Amino acid sequence: MRSEASLGLKIAAIAGLLFLHLPILLIFLYAFTTEERSFTFPPPGLTTEWFAVAWNRPDIWPPLYLSLQVAALSTVLALILGTLVAAAMAGTRFFGRDQVSLLIILPIALPGVITGISMRSAFSIMDIPFSTLTIVLGHATFCIVIVYNNAVARFRRLSGGILEASADLGANSFQTFRFVLLPNLGSALLAGGMLAFALSFDEVIVTTFTAGQQSTLPIWMLEELVRPRQRPVTNVVAMVVFIATFIPILIAYYLTRGGSETAGGGK
Amino acid sequence: MTAPAIIPPRGLADRLTTLFWRHPRLLLSLLIAPPLLWLGVVYLGSLAALLLQSFYSIDEFSGLIVHEFTLKTYGELLRPSNADVILRTLGMAIAVTIASAFIAFPIAYFAARYAKGRWKAAFYLGIMLPLWSSYLVKVYAWKLILAKEGILTWATEATHTSWLLNAALSLPGVGGNSLSTSYIGTFLTFTYVWLPFMILPMQASLERVPNSMLEAAADLGATARQTFRTVVLPLAMPGIVAGSIFTFSLTLGDYIIPQIIGTSASFIGMAVYQLQGTAGNIPLAAAFAVVPIVIMLIYLSLAKRAGAFDAL
Numbered sequence: 001m002r003s004e005a006s007l008g009l010k011i012a013a014i015a016g017l018l019f020l021h022l023p024i025l026l027i028f029l030y031a032f033t034t035e036e037r038s039f040t041f042p043p044p045g046l047t048t049e050w051f052a053v054a055w056n057r058p059d060i061w062p063p064l065y066l067s068l069q070v071a072a073l074s075t076v077l078a079l080i081l082g083t084l085v086a087a088a089m090a091g092t093r094f095f096g097r098d099q100v101s102l103l104i105i106l107p108i109a110l111p112g113v114i115t116g117i118s119m120r121s122a123f124s125i126m127d128i129p130f131s132t133l134t135i136v137l138g139h140a141t142f143c144i145v146i147v148y149n150n151a152v153a154r155f156r157r158l159s160g161g162i163l164e165a166s167a168d169l170g171a172n173s174f175q176t177f178r179f180v181l182l183p184n185l186g187s188a189l190l191a192g193g194m195l196a197f198a199l200s201f202d203e204v205i206v207t208t209f210t211a212g213q214q215s216t217l218p219i220w221m222l223e224e225l226v227r228p229r230q231r232p233v234t235n236v237v238a239m240v241v242f243i244a245t246f247i248p249i250l251i252a253y254y255l256t257r258g259g260s261e262t263a264g265g266g267k
Numbered sequence: 268m269t270a271p272a273i274i275p276p277r278g279l280a281d282r283l284t285t286l287f288w289r290h291p292r293l294l295l296s297l298l299i300a301p302p303l304l305w306l307g308v309v310y311l312g313s314l315a316a317l318l319l320q321s322f323y324s325i326d327e328f329s330g331l332i333v334h335e336f337t338l339k340t341y342g343e344l345l346r347p348s349n350a351d352v353i354l355r356t357l358g359m360a361i362a363v364t365i366a367s368a369f370i371a372f373p374i375a376y377f378a379a380r381y382a383k384g385r386w387k388a389a390f391y392l393g394i395m396l397p398l399w400s401s402y403l404v405k406v407y408a409w410k411l412i413l414a415k416e417g418i419l420t421w422a423t424e425a426t427h428t429s430w431l432l433n434a435a436l437s438l439p440g441v442g443g444n445s446l447s448t449s450y451i452g453t454f455l456t457f458t459y460v461w462l463p464f465m466i467l468p469m470q471a472s473l474e475r476v477p478n479s480m481l482e483a484a485a486d487l488g489a490t491a492r493q494t495f496r497t498v499v500l501p502l503a504m505p506g507i508v509a510g511s512i513f514t515f516s517l518t519l520g521d522y523i524i525p526q527i528i529g530t531s532a533s534f535i536g537m538a539v540y541q542l543q544g545t546a547g548n549i550p551l552a553a554a555f556a557v558v559p560i561v562i563m564l565i566y567l568s569l570a571k572r573a574g575a576f577d578a579l
Contacts, residue, residue: 004381005377005380005381009373009376009377009381010377012373012374012377013373013374013376013377013378013390016370016371016373016374016462017374017390017393017394019370019459019462020393020394020397020459020462020463021393021396021397023405023408023409023411023412023459024397024400024404024405024408026408026411026412026418027404027407027408027411030411038414038416039410039411039414039416039417040416040417041416041417041418041420041421042421080301081301081302081305082302084298084299084301084302085298085299085302085303087298088295088298088299089299092291092295094292094295100299100303103303103306103307103310103311104302104306106310107306107310109512109516109563110516110520110559110560110563111516111517111519111520111521111536111559112520112521113520113521113522113535113536113539113540113556113559114314114317114520114556114559114560115310115313117317117539117543117552117553117556118310118313118314118316118317118556119309119313120543121313121316121317121319121320121549121553122312122313122316122317124549125316125319125320137309140305141305141306141309141310144302144305144306167284167288172280172281172283172284173280173283173284173287173294174280174283174284175280195399198399199399202401202402202403202404203402204402204403204523205520205521205522205523205536208540209543218401218403221403221407222403222523225403225406225407225410225527226526226527234407235407238401238403238404238407241401241403241404242400242401242404245399245400245401246396246400249395249396249399249400250392250396253391253392253395
């Protein structure tokens with residue numbers, strides 16, 4: 001096999017990557033345009049006033065707080081549940097193991113609209129009023145798989161020997177968990193938590209079904225997309241949402257990078 | 268003789284440790300019970316509620332839900348207006364899947380077989396970031412691109428290719444007033460948003476094609492084209508099918524993209540959303556939601572036969 005790619009392949013690959021990234025840059029550009037009623041390109045002029053306008057718009061802050069609150073709560077729940085199920089699935093084989101792994105993946109494998117409408121019908125059958133809690137119920141459910149994927153990969157690389165060594169040295173299960181398991185799992189859990197936070201922070205499809213009258217930041221954005229008011233303000237918020245999801249993803253990448261070495265093994 | 272080295276238990280934690288050691292199943296059940304309860308109650312419970320609702324019907328005069336088992340609601344799906352929605356969504360899902368497979372392949376192929384070191388990391392991040400970054404922001408970006416006064420129109424005017432754009436827009440069926448109000452626009456946005464979901468499994472399966480096989484093909488006198496068609500493509504197929512599961516499923520259920528970009532024609536997701544919201548017809552909304560589940564179950568069983576699960 002040739003070690004150099006053909007020119008055609010190179011061009012197609014680079015063009016594909018550009019296709020993935022250039023559209024996002026437009027969001028940034030239009031946050032500075034002086035034209036607020038249409039998406040004229042090129043923008044007639046550039047200004048930074050929209051950042052101040054967005055800052056002073058009272059309708060943006062409550063959705064932002066709600067989104068942060070929901071994402072934090074869902075991440076904590078997903079971290080606990082995802083780690084537990086990863087711990088159970090990593091070392092042992094048991095009856096129904098495949099079914100459990102299917103059950104974990106199902107909430108993101110099926111289209112979000114199905115999760116959404118299912119939860120909505122369940123809430124209406126059980127007369128549960130919509131609240132922040134109902135949003136969290138939905139988000140935590142599809143965040144579990146994200147934490148699980150990160151944690152289970154780390155569990156697999158963790159050599160069983162270090163847990164046995166800890167027991168041999170007289171540590172009980174809880175000490176082993178605190179002083180051996182947790183430090184080894186730490187970065188994987190942090191990465192999983194970051195991704196779960198990013199996913200929850202910008203989730204819109206399930207949220208529209210479980211939020212009732214409340215709005216999260218993505219729901220606020222969706223309303224602005226359907227009925228635009230000051231378009232550049234939407235761009236400013238879109239930039240904030242993009243950066244708020246971009247940074248955790250980047251951190252998660254660096255935390256789990258180069259993960260081929262097995263902790264406690266090899267030497 | 269020395270005394271046996273048994274440390275006496277120092278409290279509850281040690282006693283529990285002994286218990287877990289003697290009964291490993293107990294620890295396993297304690298670990299797995301909370302997540303299983305959560306997923307079983309919150310998620311499966313909700314799916315059951317959905318299924319239950321789809322067998323109810325709505326009283327045409329009072330608009331109230333009749334809590335009696337009936338298949339009438341599923342029958343309504345076959346009405347021409349509703350069947351159109353299902354077929355339109357299916358057509359879009361197929362088109363988007365095929366288009367993303369074609370765009371994704373060179374990226375996945377280059378990233379899997381040629382990118383080294385720094386480039387490899389760049390490609391990995393270059394695919395992961397758009398995959399994870401905000402869905403709504405991506406959709407919004409395409410609203411900016413496809414707008415009548417937007418960058419695409421400007422670009423075609425600057426390069427004197429407006430005739431091409433106008434020709435595409437005047438196509439019967441898929442064209443429209445502007446790109447942002449046509450099926451072409453919906454299709455482009457879908458393809459863009461789901462593309463990373465196609466690249467990743469494709470790349471994973473291409474990375475597993477052994478170099479020795481390519482060398483063997485070359486030794487046996489195959490041209491590059493023949494090697495590609497008879498060795499690389501069949502071996503990469505499970506990855507392509509795995510990617511298509513995502514693009515297909517995600518397109519089937521999405522209701523935001525066709526609502527923001529495209530004609531006013533309805534898709535399955537939009538029908539579900541509108542029926543449960545403004546129309547208050549939860550049984551029909553539930554029946555509509557069962558359609559993608561059934562389609563995906565059929566698709567998954569076909570994909571399983573193609574070996575796609577080994578590529579996930």
